[in-house]
Amino acid sequence: MSDEQRLYARPVRQLFIFALVLLLATQVALSLYAWRLAEERLLPELGRKAQATARSLSGKLDRALDYGIPLRQLEGVPDFFADVLKQNSDLAYLRVSDAHGATLYGSVQPDSSADDEFLDTDVPLVLNGATVGTLHVGVDKRYVAARVRELRYDIGIVLLTSLLIAFEILWFVVTLNFTVPMRQIVAHMVRIASGDFRQRPQASDGATLASRLDGITRRVNQGFESLLHKAAAAPLADPQRQAKAHTTLQRLRGIYRFGESAADGDLTQQRVVLVRVLSFLFMFAEMLSRPFLPVYAASLSGAGASVAGNASGSAAGLLPAGLLASLPITAFLLGVALSMPLAGRWSDRVGRRNSYIAGALLVTAGLAATGLIPVYGALVAARAATGVGYALMFMSCQGYVFDNTDNSNRAKGMALFVGAIMVAEICSPAVGGILADRIGYQLVFIFGAAVALIAALLAVAVLDNRRAAAAATPAAIATAAFAAPAPAHNAPFLRLARNRRFLALSILSGVPAKFLYSGFLIFLVPLLLSSLDCTKSEIGRYTMLYGLSCLALGPLFARLADRYNAYAALVATGGLLTGAGMLPILQGASADLVMLGVAALGIGQAMSISAQLVLVARVTQTEARDLGTGPIVGMFRLLERLGAAAGPVATGALVARFGPQQAMAALGAFGLGTSLLFILAFRHGADAPDLAEGARA
């Protein structure tokens, strides 16, 4: 980092560290206080249990003593105590001591250890008015601490989520208000210092320093222009003088740069960062219900127990229970897949702001309806409407990135957009799960609706309908696959349908990847974990693992793919890993094995997602020359989305037929099978040099 970059990069870094440390310290301090308070206040409650136990057991022992059995000769006391401890895990030990304090009988919980960790309650054992011994009942102080600290995962998630959200908002605010203007000022100064006096449009109107620098460049440029006029005014009849003027100007142009220059990338970043926070908000609103939507759908259809338990339930009487649970998810994904091309075109026509607001309002209405009308049919309809709204918001954001970037910085703009989506993928299901456990499903939908409404209001404030004349908008890409055939060539669909390698890549890798993502992660994981008695918070945490894997490993695998030209290898390995990760469930359903499946899916998709797009470009080089890459990518994306829409309904049918555990194994087998077929198909079609490594995969 140069000295000049340090002028803005270091303060930004310091600001982020300060803000994140402040948030971290506040929450950690509050959590520690809450836990200490809880331990302090709950311990007497545990003591009451010990007193009740002591009172009851001493009554029994007193009765035995009344029968004349000496304390030392009571039979079966240790076994009886062990039985009591077994039924009361919050008790640490039971002990009887004689009048001198020597222990006669005792039983402890297997994991009890240090004596100072126990709260001891003692009751005298009385015979004929005289104390002959003492019964001690101990409770483990750490029991309360352990119970309270079960919250640490939830608190950790709140912490992580708040840090990520704070990071997103700060990035938005700091980029707009500080980084971009400051970077522009510093860049301007560096250019002037190096003799570049070209004038550029200002990022922030009215910034004093920027205006002053602009004044400097204007002054120098005016001087140069005046010089040009004077040089031009040199008499034509005096060639020696003209030559001298020419030489002088040439020399000056060699040393300095004058005139005007286009805006630099900072203006672009300023605009694109607007869309990052909007992308984050709409994804956050939508994904809140991920940990419980299938379970909620099943409960509304009256098929809850049969979905979680076995395959045969058919609560609504018309469709099997698994299918009923999957239909709202399918409705959403189908809404997204089918409306996206039209949404893109509409967004192009009415402007990004209008289309984003329309989408956000549709999502708000859909989520609010889901929360307010607990009727199965309404849920399916509301989810479909939410899917259309989601498509509108997605295409508006993506379109905004395309409008404000060009080929030189589009990848950077898309990375900002996708980064926000991945952050939401991590935060939202976890937060949704925690909230669902505390406030119930319906209020979580209402909360999601409120977030979507905030997104709409923010869009009113920060977006505009101005559209740059971009060569290829996402809508053009998404819709070109269906466009009327150009006279010079066939329809894109027919051209691509004849490309066997493209078909293999789409149908054996792209579609299965999205099919498994929606069928397994969105539909089956909540259902399966719910049947294993996991809380919604736990389901949210497990689901979060997918986003974390993708975010952490995606860039690493993308670099590896570039470095070793291992695109096909990564696509194939990712598919195999995803499938293999779902098979161990055959040993018996457990939360750990479901988590293994989620992690395998996350790692597998991190391997294959970016590599798939590179392979699409490689195997369609011929078609791309005629059609352009847009329609090809559009077709690939459409197939993927249809695969995603098919995932829940097909998995629902598997659940209905075989139960959730076997359905997961079947998905794993499907993933493995399609990946093996993909390898075979690519090996078969490896006639181009760039695919040779694909065959080796």
Add this chain to the structure above:
Amino acid sequence: MPRPDIGAAFKRVANLMAMSRLSISITAPIVLVSALAVGLTVFLNVGKLDRTLGELEQSRLRFTLNNLRENLETGLDLGLPVKGLGNAQAAIDREARADPGIVSIAVLDDHGAVAFHTGRADSGAGATVHLRTGMSNNLGVSMGAIELQYSRRSHQRFMADIGSQLRMAALVAVIASSALAILGIRLWVRRIRRTLSSIEHTLDQGAPPQHPDRRAAALAEQVNRSTQDALQELDRAERAITSADVAGTGL
């Protein structure tokens, strides 16, 4: 007496306003996110405490209930009917006396009719929790049940108390973190202002601020030098072009 420079004063005010806007727009989201996170943390902790306390109470009451059941089943094992259990009333009275939270205990026969009862029939205790356990004899024949009604008043009082303590702690945490955020951001903005004023002063070739940002000043110095060089070059070039010294010796 020097005349006040109104333009410079306006510029300073504009700068200050821009800086305070920057300060507010950075501080506000930090405070807001911090408050939301703190609120959610308190919400989670109160919920967990509520559940844990409920579980502890349930565990204690279950113990009491099971103890009663074992006690009464001793009589049932001898072949007595529920109504014939002579020790039942004393046993339930003893348990009810031992825990003031117990609203009532009823022993029911196999038809669900109340055979023994202690406590208040009409609770008047606000919200209550009900626990029930079945009784059977040593042949496994169901003989009736014991029902225990427990007041939630102490639970609610406990939760209200601890809830208000946590809310107070949250308020303190939010105020403290807000104060720190305001202070930290003010210092940060002051640092930015120092950088900018170092640049401005150097560009104006005025006296440096009290604690100048040397890196920024150095860059501004380069800008000044480069600008002066360029202006001098332009000046020299102009003179050269317009002068009669065609040979260019003056250059």
